Amino acid sequence: MNATRAIVRTRAVAGLALAQLRRSPGRTVLTVCAVTLAVLSVTVLASLGVGVVEKGEQGLDSADRDIWISRDPVDPAASGTENPVVGAHGMAAELTARDDIAGASPIAMYDVYVGTNESNLRRRPAVGVQETHEGFNFQSGGGFTVDREIALSPPPDEPRTSTLVLDPRTAAALNVSVGDTVHIGTSRQTASEYEFTVVGTSSYYSQYLGSPAMTVPLGDLQAVAGTSGTDRATFVTADVTADADRDAVADELAEVYPTYEVRTSGEQVEGMLEERSVVLASGATLVGLAIVGGVVLTANLFALVAHQQREELAALRAVGLSRRVLAGTIGAQGLLIGLVGGLVGLAATPLVVLGLNRFSAAVLGFERLLRTPLEVYAAGFALALCVGTVVALVAGWRAGRYARIAHLEQ
Known part of the structure; x- marks a missing residue:
């Protein structure tokens, strides 16, 4: 009822x-x-x-690196203009020689001017890496690779490959496409000295830096920036071997390089979030x-x-x-x-x-x-x-x- x-x-x-x-x-x-x-x-x-x-x-997963070495803090908002690691190629060679490291490579970031001539130079962030990878999702063209021996040797005083990948928006603003040439430099005065060929267009790093970024072979970027002598980089990244424990290797590297901050990929994400607290x-x-x-x-x-x-x-x-x-x-x-x-x-x-x-x-x-x-x-x-x-x-x-x-x- x-x-x-x-x-x-x-x-x-x-x-x-x-x-x-x-x-x-x-x-x-x-x-x-x-x-x-x-x-x-x-x-x-x-x-x-x-x-x-x-x-x-996703950015760190796409980089496919287990360990990140740098000096803390690295300010992401500075578009990588601070590169605290000195002797980056030598450090990468030392890491690669270890039995528990499958490979290592540095990453550097600079702010440079890019344009087809002095009248249309634009200031853009540039990321220096040893090679591009599948995650770049090229809109046109392709990427570049650097020979392994060259990648671990000291950087040259002059660019070796003179190639780069442009953000599609920068390419459109400069009215250039794959196969065309542009000038880059850390100042308007030095930009005319270095001519690079566009091999592809991609916005891969742009989506992490927040502005149209270009990707340049690391040694070439250091030569343009004039830091070949000190061999500066923002990070040195490494992959551990299949049978190695990533956390244990990171702890050992922290003792080997006490003046640097050694982080696993998970810790690097946490560090980035803390810097953006x-x-x-x-x-x-x-x-x-x-x-x-x-x-x-x-x-x-x-x-x-x-x-x-x-x-x-x-x-x-x-x-x-x-x-x-x-x-x-x-x-x-x-x-x-x-x-x-x-x-x-x-x-x-x-x-x-x-x-x-x-x-x-x-x-x-x-x-x-x-x-x-x-x-x-x-x-x-x-x-x-x-x-x-x-x-x-x-x-x-x-x-x-x-x-x-x-x-x-x-």
């Missing part, structure tokens, strides 16, 4: 909620839109936070504000909905309905509006993320910066459905307190 009464009461509450929503379609649509915006604010900002972390991890804290704050803002917005919405229905609620109270039924009526409206608004918000999320990713790739050079795992969609839907229903129930319960016959007489 009690179950039957509960079913009847539930059907009555649902019917009253639907009737109220149909009676004010404009208000219903606006409320659904507001819930949709609240959901989007959570899903988009959460996607940004997830993307930032995954981008850093302010940015990450800001991102976490934004996500928190989005959630709080969504809850506050939803609470205000349903408080307003309940207030605007005060005459209807007063009439229902006058015919004998309890506050619990009135609260259930508003709560059912919150459930329905949260369900529809949540589904619309989730459906709109991929489109918004796609647009923002295109904007990020075109303006900032970061491809697929926003990521949307299932957890992001779950968080947005939970906000709309659960929070919307709970807030509406509370608003409905409070509305029952002022639902009086006096409202019918006004």
